[in-house]
Amino acid sequence: MLAGVMLCGTAACTSPGGGTRERSAEPEKFHAAPVAAVRKAVEKGAKLTSMSYRINGKVAGQGTVEGKVSVSLRPRAIDMRMTASGGAKRGEFLVRLIGDTAYIGGGERATAALHGKHWLKFRMNGKGPGGAGGFGGMRQQADQDPAAQASLLSQSGDVKKIGEETVDGVKTTHYAGTVAVEKLLKRRNAKGALGAERREKAVERYRALGVHALKLDLWVGPDDRTVKFRERARTVRGPLDLTIHFFDINKPVTVKAPPASDTMDLAQWFKGRGGARI
Template sequence: MTYRSRTAFRVVGALLTGAVLGGTAACTAGGAAGDRSGASARPDATTVAAVQRAATKGAGLNSLSYRVSGKVPGQGAVKGKASFSLRPRVVEMRMTASGGLQEGEFSVRLVRDAVYVGGGEQAAVVLGGKHWLKLAMTDQGAGGFGGMQRQADQDPAAQASLLPGSDDVRKVGEETVDGARTTHYAGVVDVAKAAKAAKKPTGKRSSGAERRTKVIEQYQELGVSELKLDLWVGPGDRTVKFRQRARATQGPLDISIRFLDVNKPVTVQAPPASDTVDPEAKLKGASRRLG
């Protein structure tokens, strides 16, 4: 691999890390998860049931659009908008990063079995004038991009589903979010305990359980041991807003999400091949030339 190619992987890799992590949370929220004022000492059945209903409804989502902002470990501040669909599986994120190792605007698209990362003119400098880098979802050796399959499958609804398992989930109070009347819930989740519970055999595993397991694995990879979660639930047990905070190996994680369109069609197109660098195709071409 040439020096230019290695540089491209490092630059776009840093951008992708911010996008993937930002895609799992959203706008800064009032009411800290650790603030227990006005809350009961132990979870009550009514509170747990209300949070579980919201989590169950979220697990049934096939598609979601949301605004995201916050702080990502090692990447500084991020903000933007994202949309994803599970069937068909597509993702599109448009993010802005600042105050970290890489700054500027960038995009991530997941289409079928490929991830496309675009960094605008910043990426074009190291991609020979092209604006997108294509990576195979199953590629385990592309400069540290192994595990893309696991990360791209995660979604905010699955993260919010961890709150019912908190030992101190509680009702914070009634709040208005962007004109919507909501009930604010909060709690702290022990990641190791959540991972242990996720491994218990429960017969046939649901898609929601699998998505929750993948979220827990990501937290473990980040070195997170404890999560502070806030959930704002609106009419019809729909999640309106979600916030997560934690201390990761590379620094603080504080990301929130404002849920927007739910279960509406999401269409994502792959960037033009003429504007895309495909390292896998180049390697295959080199292999053919070398016999």
């Protein structure tokens, strides 16, 4: 069941990088106007307090995924509904995060493992039973940051304006570029609303996936708002290709905890299994 939350945990992942290494070996071409436009969109996105987005594509080792995520940054809350098909892990996976408490819901197998209950509850902070301890993937998922992921495009040496396109009824300008992860690890980030720490977390996530090069696409609306974002790369587990459509920007996000009667606490689950690991 918990493998499901990893699906979007690579929510900042991307498509086959077959030809991307060759491109990264070419001399960098700096295009001032597209870079400036991308940076404006990144700065605006970094200041958002809440958003919702639809995500779909392919994740290495998991098959095809699609879903909807609503995120509040202040206070922190996440409501996620993901579906996976065509891979080893398939079915619907639900995640709710309220502050530092996470709730995970799955299908019939998960319900059977939870003695008829539909949700598993645990703390994101802390070690041992009842804490996120061994669930590093869950923490990564909670820390997903689409704004930070999109910001990496501005650090590409070959950002280009692709053209004008209508996305979800909005007229947008399409920008694209390729980013070498190793260069991002060594490069000092420029100051801005996003902050170096947020960028570094995004870069580290790519590095952990074994990504060498990212192909990033950004569709920006007339108000400098990011309407659509696509990321593609090759990881140690195969190709990834995910697309995100943003909507309900800065609208209230309310996440309710599942009924206590339908929830199994992780510490209680461990106790019932004699400390066995999930």
